[in-house]
Amino acid sequence: MIQSILAQIKRGKLWQYAGGIFPAERKSLSNQQAITFAPIPKELVIPLNQHIGEVADVLVNVGDEVLKGQALTSHNNFRALPVHASSSGTIKAIEARPSCHASGLPELSIVIETDGKDAWRERNPTTDFTALDRHTIIDKIHLAGIAGKGGAGFPAHIKLSVKADIELLIINGIECEPYITSDDMLMREYADELIKGIEILEFVTQCKQTVIAIESNKPEAIAALSAFETDTRRVTSVPTKYPSGGEKQLIELLTGKQVPNKGYPIDMGILMHNVGTAFAIKRAVIDDEPLISRIVTITGEAFKEKGNAHVLLGTPIQSLLAQFELEPQPNDQTRLIIGGPMMGFTLPDAMAPVIKTTNCLLAPTVKELPPPGQEMACIRCGECADACPASLLPQQLYWYAKDNDHDKLNDYSLFDCIECGSCAYVCPSEIPLVQYYRIAKADIRKQETEKKKAEIARIRHEARQERLEREKAAREAKHKEAAAKRKAQLNAAKPDQPESTTAEPTKDKAQDAVAQALARAKAKRQAPNTNANIDVAAARAARKEQARLAKAAKAAQEQTDNSATTAQEQQTEAKPKATNPAVAAAIARAKAKKEAQQDENEAQTSEEMPAPSKNPAVAAAIARAKAKKEAQQAKKEEPQPQSAATEQDDTEAPAPQEKPAPSKNPAVAAAIARAKAKKEAQQAEKEESQPQSAASEQDDTEAPAPQEKPAPSKNPAVAAAIARAKAKKAAQQAEKEEPQPQSAATEQKDTEAPAPQEKPAPSKNPAVAAAIARAKAKKAQQKDSTES
Amino acid sequence: MGIGVAIISLGLLALVAGLILGYAAIRFKVKSDPIVEQIDAILPQTQCGQCGYPGCKPYANAIANGDEINKCPPGGEAVILKLADLMGVEPTKLEGEEKPKAVAFVHEDECIGCTKCIQACPVDAILGATRQMHTVITDECTGCELCVAPCPTDCIEMIPVDETTKTWQWDLNSISIKEVQ
Amino acid sequence: MKFALASSPFGRKMFKTPDLMRLVILCLLPGIFVQWYVFGWGNLIQIIIAGLFAVITEAVIVAIRKRPVLPTIRDNSALLTGVLLGISLPPYTPWWITAIGIVFAILVAKHLYGGLGQNLFNPAMVAYVLLLISFPVHMTSWAPPEALMQHSVTLADAWSMITTGFSIDGYSLHQIKIAVDGTTMATPLDTLKTDLGHGLTASESMTKPIFGTFAGYGTEWVSFAFLVGGLVLLKQKAIGWQIPVSFIGGLFLFALIGYLGDPDASASPLLHLFSGATMFAAFFILTDPVTASTTVRGRIIFGLLIALLTYVIRTWGGYPDAVAFAVILANMCVPLIDYYTQPVVYGSKKA
Structure with a gap:
């Protein structure tokens, strides 16, 4: 900065900035009383994000005891500010709570139940800060979580860390908003501590000149600080005008220079801090006290008591309302404004806490600050342009904001608007101009983010397409080779089987995944593409049907023997099983193994293999997987001629689902039951059209029995649910399969097969049961191999 | 004779005007993205395929070749309006429904x-x-x-996606106000 | 208890659009009073007719446009337009001409453009120009000041003249216009223009009784009264200083240049300022916020442009006064002026 300007500043010369207004000040409401202390609330709600920047990591857990001043979030991220426990107590919750924001939307907060002891953590006061080096001081400021008290809450340590020659340090004690007196009272009552903070700032920045700027309507504050004037530090009284306290406006007022609109004051060698920040810095550096409380002005005619109070950060505003006796206004016109009448916002929920930037609680009566009237037509009077301290054309911005013309809004520098409210204040047509700008800004920001995201998505998509192309080409070459080899092998081993087709699903998989996904997504509306699986499925189905029909035949036999034929019987049967989970597990494993072998060549069902896992979660997942798969298969295959045959998959598949469930966890069982129910429901839909047959009733009652066996659940309700689900399924199956001509023939052939399956049921000896299970599994395996 | 002068002078005039126009066409040529790129820039790039094409670019291509502009549910009405503006067609009703993000x-x-x-x-x-x-x-x-x-x-x-204090659109009417005692 | 939500700022200046319009009307009162004193009841009746038709037209149109009627009427803007037109018309203009003018002003010049705040042209001036072109005889039938009249015109006469075209005693407007010296009276500017055309010098023409101390007889006092009202408006910050100052200053400057160049063939700067519609326009017509420029530099250019156009038309054009034309021509330039006179946004100044 030019020396002559510094010299002029030293003499106290002032310049002018454009615009500005002179609203009623109304400061005497709250600056006649000394600052009081608000009591410690029962509960402190400390939001993690109280500043501009990133959110820090949480350091505490629910249930932890914390001391006053203890850090709750870490400071290892330079752009994040830690928050601290404002009083001692226990962490009650870490959850989303209503925020101190115009939207009141919940934000993640740490809730502390205070113990009333207000016990401090260990503090290490520093008597001589000049003995510390610059970085230590900045670290201390960072650790103390100091966010600029001017309004936006920019972290103080970041401002201080910028490496630049700072010539002019401006301490902003303007407080130009009407009503607010927290800085005024701070300057009056804590002048010595404040000066200490300023000295620290001077020391850290090594500035040539310090200006403490105070509006002329605060003579007491000016007098209090004038006592500390030195050669390089002066207190400058500036004329009372709104918004002189704005950073840019104050810089122009004090130096006659404008901050370039894409630059920062620091580029001009100027650093500005609020008096509140300087005070917090003193407390942090000298007393080792983090930012855990602040002075809040409680004012407005709707409060019986008015004044300033030290309030612990995190204190729910509700408790202050009670303390200062807020009187509800008629017709639901009580307004609780956080901040001043020009730039504050109304709070929707009083449970929101006081945070680092909360400087004022204003509750005006209707008479004091009348609610906005009817918005009238703009008469283009230009008052707004005259009042705008940023020399914008608010009127044009208003037209374009109404029009949603973002390009024009940028042309007219919407983002240079500081939302000071001067334009709306003077508007004779009561147009809420600032609100229009805020909405437009939020909209532009949103669209910009979306555009950026879209651009990233596009790049990622293109990169992926490219990669897939590359991989596909490579894989195709490989596959041709491998497929040829496998074909040769398979043909040599099993010349009758069309097994070679199994290569196709794998190949299918290798196809463009997006296309595949698309096909799936559309399956609902469209007929399925010819699926290579169908051949395989048909082959498998043929096998399985034999087994199933055998069971059915056996069941028919049994029916003649036993008089009890209903699900009740199944339940009683299932019960002895349930007492012995080990047996069930063994059976399950055995069956699973068999299944696994059966399914080996079914690429699509390969997930079934981990079935024997004992992890109930996995089991549940597998169950869902199967249920879903089958549902889809069922849907797809429905229109095919082999539909009946393929249905076999469905009948068979649920069995292994049950098997690996040795868990006693009813939840798992329930999950399985649900999965099945879902599947069957889907099946049922499809099968509705099938001709019904009374003859199939036999199947209905007995077929599910073997499936039931492994269900080890002790929960009868679950068992019942499963039973019901199965009964239903079986009924539907039977209906379907009835028209099959070969059913009767195969039935007889395999009568003996299911018998051993049934046997272990009554056994009470787990070892025997296990052995039987293994035997059965082996036999089944052999049968499979002969079949194939 | 009179008519000859008229023809020659008008011809010269036409020539000069033509030269000026020709020069202007080169000198003030507006470089613009190919239409597909412009359409692609408007599409939301979700690559969701709800339009029936495997990705946004293919749909952009399709629009450039005359397909309907109303097949992008993620983009919603905003995208239709922009596309209508770009393509010089009437905005039509969205095919499918617009879901919250x-x-x-x-x-x-x-x-x-x-x-x-x-x-x-x-x-x-x-x-x-x-x-x-x-x-x-x-x-x-x-x-x-x-x-x-x-x-x-x-x-x-x-x-x-939940609205946060950072993405809030300043809709004061959407805030549900709690009863406080 | 529930909290009410609103957006900042919560405080507002207590001076609203209806108040502004009312203040403008109040500040017109001195001028209206002097006009009545000098010229009789004519204009007062015109103001009432025009104001009445203005409000009725506005109400009907707003109702047709399905907008809230009462709040619109209460903004006083239509009433103001009526008052302004009433002041501008020759005092004994037939009522139906006034009605046509004001209906046109509200319907076409204001609401067809979108209503208050959207109109490009000053409605009162559009109406005035329409009438001037459509009914040139009526619109140039200015009555001489009362004091110079052969026949005195009472309130009943004035009413009769406006509604029927004849005074109670059966005199026509033409007869009324005959002055004490037996000549037909015209406005000072008209007289001067005619005389200069007849080869008289300006100073010779100025000796005629129609001229007063330094400008038109009577009109100089009317102008002065409007100036006083205008200064009150300025004092109340209801209007900016830029337009009146640049317009009056500009007109004075142009007239001075012309006068110094050829004193015999030009009207004096003072005559320009205190005759015709100069003062009235400077504070009440040009400052119509809707149709004037909105930027500080723009307003100065706007005022100067009207001054120049007014001077040019008065001096060389076919009409004795020209403010209406000048205003409408300048209105057309406003978007352009606004565009090129945008203030430099904070921080964008080149160092």
Whole structure:
């Protein structure tokens, strides 16, 4: 900065900035009383994000005891500010709570139940800060979580860390908003501590000149600080005008220079801090006290008591309302404004806490600050342009904001608007101009983010397409080779089987995944593409049907023997099983193994293999997987001629689902039951059209029995649910399969097969049961191999 | 004679005017993106395929070749209006319905690590490996829902993106005001 | 208890659009009073007719446009337009001409453009120009000041003249216009223009009784009264200083240049300022916020442009006064002026 300007500043010369207004000040409401202390609330709600920047990591857990001043979030991220426990107590919750924001939307907060002891953590006061080096001081400021008290809450340590020659340090004690007196009272009552903070700032920045700027309507504050004037530090009284306290406006007022609109004051060698920040810095550096409380002005005619109070950060505003006796206004016109009448916002929920930037609680009566009237037509009077301290054309911005013309809004520098409210204040047509700008800004920001995201998505998509192309080409070459080899092998081993087709699903998989996904997504509306699986499925189905029909035949036999034929019987049967989970597990494993072998060549069902896992979660997942798969298969295959045959998959598949469930966890069982129910429901839909047959009733009652066996659940309700689900399924199956001509023939052939399956049921000896299970599994395996 | 002068002078005039126009056409030529690029820039790049094309670019191509502009549900009305403006056609009603923005979420306890969703994701926003639990990179997810259908365990859920204090659009009327005592 | 939500700022200046319009009307009162004193009841009746028709037209149109009627009427803008037109018309203009003018002003010049705040042209001046072109005889039938009249005109006469075209005693407007010296009276500017055309010098023409101390007889006092009202408006910050100052200053400057160049063939700067519609326009017509420029520099250019056009038309054009034309021509330039006179946004100044 030019020396002559510094010299002029030293003499106290002032310049002018454009615009500005002179609203009623109304400061005497709250600056006649000394600052009081608000009591410690029962509960402190400390939001993690109280500043501009990133959110820090949480350091505490629910249930932890914390001391006053203890850090709750870490400071290892330079752009994040830690928050601290404002009083001692226990962490009650870490959850989303209503925020101190115009939207009141919940934000993640740490809730502390205070113990009333207000016990401090260990503090290490520093008597001589000049003995510390610059970085230590900045670290201390960072650790103390100091966010600029001017309004936006920019972290103080970041401002201080910028490496630049700072010539002019401006301490902003303007407080130009009407009503607010927290800085005024701070300057009056804590002048010595404040000066200490300023000295620290001077020391850290090594500035040539310090200006403490105070509006002329605060003579007491000016007098209090004038006592500390030195050669390089002066207190400058500036004329009372709104918004002189704005950073840019104050810089122009004090130096006659404008901050370039894409630059920062620091580029001009100027650093500005609020008096509140300087005070917090003193407390942090000298007393080792983090930012855990602040002075809040409680004012407005709707409060019986008015004044300033030290309030612990995190204190729910509700408790202050009670303390200062807020009187509800008629017709639901009580307004609780956080901040001043020009730039504050109304709070929707009083449970929101006081945070680092909360400087004022204003509750005006209707008479004091009348609610906005009817918005009238703009008469283009230009008052707004005259009042705008940023020399914008608010009127044009208003037209374009109404029009949603973002390009024009940028042309007219919407983002240079500081939302000071001067334009709306003077508007004779009561147009809420600032609100229009805020909405437009939020909209532009949103669209910009979306555009950026879209651009990233596009790049990622293109990169992926490219990669897939590359991989596909490579894989195709490989596959041709491998497929040829496998074909040769398979043909040599099993010349009758069309097994070679199994290569196709794998190949299918290798196809463009997006296309595949698309096909799936559309399956609902469209007929399925010819699926290579169908051949395989048909082959498998043929096998399985034999087994199933055998069971059915056996069941028919049994029916003649036993008089009890209903699900009740199944339940009683299932019960002895349930007492012995080990047996069930063994059976399950055995069956699973068999299944696994059966399914080996079914690429699509390969997930079934981990079935024997004992992890109930996995089991549940597998169950869902199967249920879903089958549902889809069922849907797809429905229109095919082999539909009946393929249905076999469905009948068979649920069995292994049950098997690996040795868990006693009813939840798992329930999950399985649900999965099945879902599947069957889907099946049922499809099968509705099938001709019904009374003859199939036999199947209905007995077929599910073997499936039931492994269900080890002790929960009868679950068992019942499963039973019901199965009964239903079986009924539907039977209906379907009835028209099959070969059913009767195969039935007889395999009568003996299911018998051993049934046997272990009554056994009470787990070892025997296990052995039987293994035997059965082996036999089944052999049968499979002969079949194939 | 008179008519000769007229013809010659008018001819010269035409020549001069033609030269000026020709020069202006070169000198003031507006460089513009090919139309497909412009359309692609308007589309939301979710790559969801709801338009019936495998991605936004193919749809952009289709629009450039005369397809309807109303097939992009993620873009909603805003995109239709912009496209209508660009293509000089009347905005039409959206085909399909506009849903609130959502991102995919993998329920970890139900994921079996089958990688199907990874293959379906058009923007590689799902992380995981075979038999390992998968997870969605929320910031990269476009909300296309293509991963939902392939999941064999139905463990992917589309979770609507909540409004935060940072994304709030200053709609004071949308705030539900609580009764306080 | 529930909290009410609103957006900042919560405080507002207590001076609203209806108040502004009312203040403008109040500040017109001195001028209206002097006009009545000098010229009789004519204009007062015109103001009432025009104001009445203005409000009725506005109400009907707003109702047709399905907008809230009462709040619109209460903004006083239509009433103001009526008052302004009433002041501008020759005092004994037939009522139906006034009605046509004001209906046109509200319907076409204001609401067809979108209503208050959207109109490009000053409605009162559009109406005035329409009438001037459509009814040139009526619109140039200015009555001489009362004091110079042969026949005195009472309130009943004035009413009769406006509604029937004849005074109670049966005199026509033409007869009324005959002055004490037996000549037909015209406005000072008209007289001067005619005389200069007849080869008289300006100073010779100025000796005629129609001229007063330094400008038109009577009109100089009317102008002065409007100046006083205008200064009150300025004092109340209801209007900016830029337009009146640049317009009056500009007109004075142009007239001075012309006068110094050829004193015999030009009207004096003072005559320009205190005759015709100069003062009235400077504070009440040009400052119509809707149709004037909105930027500080723009307003100065706007005022100067009207001054120049007014001077040019008065001096060389076919009409004795020209403010209406000048205003409408300048209105057309406003978007352009506004565009090129945008203030430099904070921080964008080149160092």
